[in-house]
Amino acid sequence: MLRNFIRRSSTSASIPFEPVPINRYNQVRSQFNFKPKKTQGLIHNPASAIHRPSIKTPRAFLPESDPRRKLNTGPVFTKEQLQDYPIITAYKPQNERDYSVTPEIARKIIELRNEDPKTWTVTKLSKEFGLSIQKVNVFTGILDEHLKTKEVSELTDRQKKRINEKKKRVELWLRNEF
Amino acid sequence: MLRSIARLQRPVLKACRVSVRGYQVARLDSSLKTKYDSLTDYASYRNNIFTHRLPESTASQSPPLVALHSRLNLPSSYTLSTLSQALNLNKFDDGLANNFGLNTLGKNLLSYYVAEHLLVKYPRLPMPIHNGAVDSLMGVETLYEIGKSWGIDVDQSSKLEKYLSQESEFLKYGKLRFVSEESKNDVKEPGVYELSEDEVSSLKRNNSFVAKEIEAYASAVRSIIGGLYTHAGEEATKAFIEDHILSRKLPLEQMFQFSQPTRELIRLCDKLNFTEPVEIRLIAETGRLSAHPIYVAGAFCGVEKLGEGVGSSLSEAKTRSVVNALMSYYLYSPISADGTDVKLPSDKNYKFEGIIGIGDVAI
Numbered sequence: 254m255l256r257n258f259i260r261r262s263s264t265s266a267s268i269p270f271e272p273v274p275i276n277r278y279n280q281v282r283s284q285f286n287f288k289p290k291k292t293q294g295l296i297h298n299p300a301s302a303i304h305r306p307s308i309k310t311p312r313a314f315l316p317e318s319d320p321r322r323k324l325n326t327g328p329v330f331t332k333e334q335l336q337d338y339p340i341i342t343a344y345k346p347q348n349e350r351d352y353s354v355t356p357e358i359a360r361k362i363i364e365l366r367n368e369d370p371k372t373w374t375v376t377k378l379s380k381e382f383g384l385s386i387q388k389v390n391v392f393t394g395i396l397d398e399h400l401k402t403k404e405v406s407e408l409t410d411r412q413k414k415r416i417n418e419k420k421k422r423v424e425l426w427l428r429n430e431f
Numbered sequence: 432m433l434r435s436i437a438r439l440q441r442p443v444l445k446a447c448r449v450s451v452r453g454y455q456v457a458r459l460d461s462s463l464k465t466k467y468d469s470l471t472d473y474a475s476y477r478n479n480i481f482t483h484r485l486p487e488s489t490a491s492q493s494p495p496l497v498a499l500h501s502r503l504n505l506p507s508s509y510t511l512s513t514l515s516q517a518l519n520l521n522k523f524d525d526g527l528a529n530n531f532g533l534n535t536l537g538k539n540l541l542s543y544y545v546a547e548h549l550l551v552k553y554p555r556l557p558m559p560i561h562n563g564a565v566d567s568l569m570g571v572e573t574l575y576e577i578g579k580s581w582g583i584d585v586d587q588s589s590k591l592e593k594y595l596s597q598e599s600e601f602l603k604y605g606k607l608r609f610v611s612e613e614s615k616n617d618v619k620e621p622g623v624y625e626l627s628e629d630e631v632s633s634l635k636r637n638n639s640f641v642a643k644e645i646e647a648y649a650s651a652v653r654s655i656i657g658g659l660y661t662h663a664g665e666e667a668t669k670a671f672i673e674d675h676i677l678s679r680k681l682p683l684e685q686m687f688q689f690s691q692p693t694r695e696l697i698r699l700c701d702k703l704n705f706t707e708p709v710e711i712r713l714i715a716e717t718g719r720l721s722a723h724p725i726y727v728a729g730a731f732c733g734v735e736k737l738g739e740g741v742g743s744s745l746s747e748a749k750t751r752s753v754v755n756a757l758m759s760y761y762l763y764s765p766i767s768a769d770g771t772d773v774k775l776p777s778d779k780n781y782k783f784e785g786i787i788g789i790g791d792v793a794i
């Protein structure tokens with residue numbers, strides 16, 4: 254009451270005092286004034302952000318002797334839950350990797366490619382030898398060629414700028430910075 | 432006579448070196464004029480260079496020295512003459528003992544406690560990061576900053592200037608003395624720094640330049656630590672190092688830069704003998720046709736989530752999740768059974784509780 258009085262007297266008479274905008278919505282009595290209902294007792298409310306790597310080590314990386322291993326023994330995700338998350342890329346474990354490509358096969362691929370690159374395309378080679386396109390790419394060195402053909406001098410200034418910006422952004426990813 | 436020694440050409444490393452030696456070889460400093468009965472009888476080694484220690488009565492009359500002593504809260508057993516010696520790098524100037532030995536002692540103590548701290552607290556740090564962390568805790572530049580913050584001043588005025596300004600001769604015993612009397616008289620141009628011969632040769636050797644002043648400050652800080660050990664023992668030194676060096680914030684998270692993170696993570700999982708495949712999965716997205724789509728990707732090994740990352744493209748989210756996983760592996764810090772920090776080997780009642788890192792991951 255007193256504060257209002259002081260406030261009113263202190264402001265100039267020309268400007269009307271209006272602490273809350275005048276409208277038809279009543280802040281106090283409106284049905285839309287939802288108040289959060291708190292859960293009683295201790296609750297676990299993790300931060301909505303991604304955890305910082307120095308603060309929390311995932312359970313798979315905790316050594317056997319670590320006492321934090323005994324805290325949450327159950328898996329965080331079940332296999333069914335993981336089905337909802339589509340795979341972007343997957344890498345086989347050590348014992349299931351394919352090491353069947355011999356030096357002879359690799360040499361043959363390189364020979365065929367060098368003889369006639371127009372008939373022996375990468376897709377054709379991969380079908381012929383039953384290998385993935387990526388592997389054939391590595392043998393034929395097509396990735397290196399592709400990089401070499403795009404000389405920096407051929408690019409326009411705008412393209413160069415875009416490439417540089419992209420490079421800088423990728424470096425931020427690799428440093429875990431935003 | 433001392434003057435004539437000072438004028439002698441010191442054994443400077445010449446620029447045209449044939450081979451580079453990567454290890455330290457102990458060599459006698461010829462300027463100390465060491466004499467011995469036989470080469471292997473180390474007890475008979477005597478330096479014949481004339482040096483004396485500052486008398487305590489003189490040292491106590493130096494205001495900056497007494498101020499530094501109380502500012503650092505050094506124990507009363509730490510004599511002022513030792514503190515003054517720790518600030519003296521000049522070998523020849525006034526026949527006072529210099530800080531060569533104290534520096535070596537302090538350096539060894541520092542490197543022990545810093546290495547112990549890092550190896551126990553972060554046992555999985557990769558070698559380059561570990562070296563970087565050691566450098567940022569006890570590197571020359573850091574010790575220079577610490578020395579500056581301790582309020583150590585450099586004695587730069589010559590004898591003549593001191594006489595003309597009627598400066599007390601005791602004042603210099605509390606200052607860092609590394610500038611020789613001859614170079615004090617050199618005309619200095621502000622903003623221009625002339626490299627000495629040592630500095631030029633160091634520039635050629637490892638392509639890094641450390642100014643003489645920076646090296647001098649670092650040496651003084653190390654020597655003060657060495658002096659504390661000689662006067663107050665190991666416990667006090669350890670506490671001092673913990674207060675002044677190890678308590679500094681170490682931004683380890685900002686020191687990482689991966690080149691091929693996905694490959695590294697797979698090699699790491701191989702090394703840890705994980706039998707499940709490593710999968711990068713899409714956890715959430717705001718919608719690919721939205722104006723600025725955001726993706727959340729997770730790096731999984733079986734049902735265990737190793738890391739998570741957000742990005743504005745799938746490849747960004749993927750890379751970030753993998754980098755997050757790798758960093759959470761490397762930055763692991765052990766805790767003891769009751770949830771406190773793991774004890775260090777130099778602590779009382781030490782019991783091994785942490786882990787020993789399995790070494791770097793080869794990509």
